[in-house]
Amino acid sequence: MTELILKGKQAKAAALVLAQAKTKAKNEALQSLAISLVANTTAILEANEKDLASAAENGVRDAMLDRLRLTPERIVDMAEGVKQVATLADPIGEVVHMWKNEAELTIGKQRVPLGVIGIIYESRPNVTVDAAVLCFKTGNATILRGGSEAFHSNLALVRVIRDSLASSGFPADAVQIVEDTSRDTAQQLMKLNAYLDVLIPRGSARLIQAVLENATVPVIETGTGNCHVYIDSEAQQEMATKIIVNAKASRPSVCNAAETLLIHEAVAGDFLPTIVSRLRDENVEIRGDEQVISIIPDLIPATELDWETEYADYILAVKVVPDVDAAIAHINKYGTKHSEAIVTDNYFTSQKFLQQVDAAAVYVNASTRFTDGFEFGFGAEIGISTQKLHARGPMGLNELTSTKYIIYGEGQIRE
Secondary structure, three states: OOHHHHHHHHHHHHHHHHHOOOHHHHHHHHHHHHHHHHHOHHHHHHHHHHHHHHHHHOOOOHHHHHHHOOOHHHHHHHHHHHHHHHHOOOOOOOEEEEEEOOOOOEEEEEEEEOOEEEEEEOOOOHHHHHHHHHHHHOOOEEEEEOOHHHHHHHHHHHHHHHHHHHHOOOOHHHEEEOOOOOHHHHHHHOOOOOOOOEEEEEOOHHHHHHHHHHOOOOEOOEOOOOEEEEEOOOOOHHHHHHHHHHHHHOOOOOOOOEEEEEEEHHHHHHHHHHHHHHHHHOOOEEEEOHHHHHHOOOOEEOOHHHHHOOOOOOEEEEEEEOOHHHHHHHHHHHOOOOEEEEEOOOHHHHHHHHHHOOOOEEEEOOOHHHOOOOOOOOOOOOOEEOOOOOOOEEOOOHHHEEEEEEEEOOOOOOO
């Protein structure tokens, strides 16, 4: 029996137990897990150091190292996220709608677990905890397949999770990790229809595309983040500057970081020197179109490829546009339907942007960096869905459920 088939069987069995678990017991288990994560900080960090050392030897750039790095503070943040999920309402069993039909049948629509969720992801060890916790709370078993770059970190985290769940009386196999990080095993996981109910990829555009092209298991697409900030002619300069610097430089390796700045031609001459100066203070490389370079000549000329690229690095493409319509057209052409922002004091311009930009999250006068399950009050997230079926945007507890119809009768038969 292959490793994946064994894990699939174990996950199916665990999912049956989880689906019947009481909310109180699940929440108590999550509170215990939060304590265990912090208590095992030393072991987790020792494992993470092995991954960081290997990544540095392989020439991984600093922005990507940041995605991989764990610190005591980040582990505390993980634990806080677990606690927050424990405090959230449990969607399982909720009847979201109930009515009577002409035959006097009482029909209800009830939330139920998806079953067994497979998750393929890269680099970020925090995904291990987020995914396990959200799946557990919603009564789903999960099979995790992290990237080789975070191998030791993920194993350490899963060990803590499994031990903690077992101590709380739940099957440890509710959370499993595939230890073989080869491409062949990933391909097998994508076709594990007998055991997986859904597969969620989280990572680079290449990873997500590979899953979409090869999976026979139903897939929820979490998107890459070619995100934009548009500065309108009626924007406040200081607000606009703060937003773009935060959206680009606060953590450039994440999917909600801005990759392109669009700026109205009426304010480009006044705003850009200050904005570029502030971005350069954060070590951001600027690539501009012809109009941008006519204002600041020492910038790198942008190419068509720059408008399409998710850099995940300290690089920003900048383009001057004549109006909001041109900004919207550019975003809808090159964006990945993740997160987009406008900075403006004009209500009608902001409403046009909100209504016409095709993205999972659209902001007015705020940084794109807020597209995050924790920031949205979901406790954590399984990913940011950029598709339009089943779920869109940060995927929290509700998005990890399906529904079934429950029908109450009094002996009715159909004529």
